[in-house]
Amino acid sequence: IYLSIYLSIYLSIYLPTYLSIYLSIYLPTYLPIYLSIYLSIYLSIYLSIYLSIYLSIYLSIYLSIYLSIYLSIYLSIYLSIYLSIYLSSWCTPIYLSIYLSIYLSIYLSIYLFISLSIYLSIYLSIYLSFYLSIYLSIYLSILSIYLSIYLIYLSIYLSIYLSIYLSIYLSIYLSIYLSIYLSIYLSIYLSIYLSIYLSIYLYN
Numbered sequence: 001i002y003l004s005i006y007l008s009i010y011l012s013i014y015l016p017t018y019l020s021i022y023l024s025i026y027l028p029t030y031l032p033i034y035l036s037i038y039l040s041i042y043l044s045i046y047l048s049i050y051l052s053i054y055l056s057i058y059l060s061i062y063l064s065i066y067l068s069i070y071l072s073i074y075l076s077i078y079l080s081i082y083l084s085i086y087l088s089s090w091c092t093p094i095y096l097s098i099y100l101s102i103y104l105s106i107y108l109s110i111y112l113f114i115s116l117s118i119y120l121s122i123y124l125s126i127y128l129s130f131y132l133s134i135y136l137s138i139y140l141s142i143l144s145i146y147l148s149i150y151l152i153y154l155s156i157y158l159s160i161y162l163s164i165y166l167s168i169y170l171s172i173y174l175s176i177y178l179s180i181y182l183s184i185y186l187s188i189y190l191s192i193y194l195s196i197y198l199s200i201y202l203y204n
Contacts, residue, residue: 076106080102
């Protein structure tokens with residue numbers, strides 16, 4: 001009984017202290033380094049590539065369609081007005097100048113829409129892919145630095161919290177568990193040992 005009490009007290013003090021010291025050293029040292037490296041690599045490579053490709057394709061399609069529609073409408077109106085004035089100055093009939101201006105404006109608007117949409121989509125996709133890849137890599141690297149600093153503080157806080165929590169929990173758990181286990185084990189062991197010893201002693 002005394003030995004069980006002694007061992008339970010010793011282990012309940014020694015093991016939580018050892019684990020709390022080990023965790024308080026290990027967690028703030030290796031956890032922020034690992035997480036900062038992982039997040040910096042992940043954010044700088046994966047997200048920069050993914051977002052640059054996604055945004056370049058999306059923005060190139062969106063801007064090419066928007067700009068091509070805008071420019072085709074603008075140029076068609078401008079060309080219709082310009083051609084009507086130009087053709088009327090050549091003493092052509094008014095209805096013929098209006099007809100030709102409308103026809104040419106519609107034709108040019110369709111042609112400009114197709115050509116501008118293709119040209120702008122290619123140009124914007126190339127431009128935005130380079131621009132966004134550079135911009136996002138810089139932005140995400142800065143973000144990874146901030147996250148690594150934040151994770152350092154978080155890991156220190158968690159290490160302190162876990163070390164205190166585990167030390168208290170393990171001390172209570174081990175003291176109860178070891179005292180019960182060792183008392184039962186030692187009582188059985190000592191009873192068997194003493195019974196054998198006494199039987200031999202009394203027999204002699």
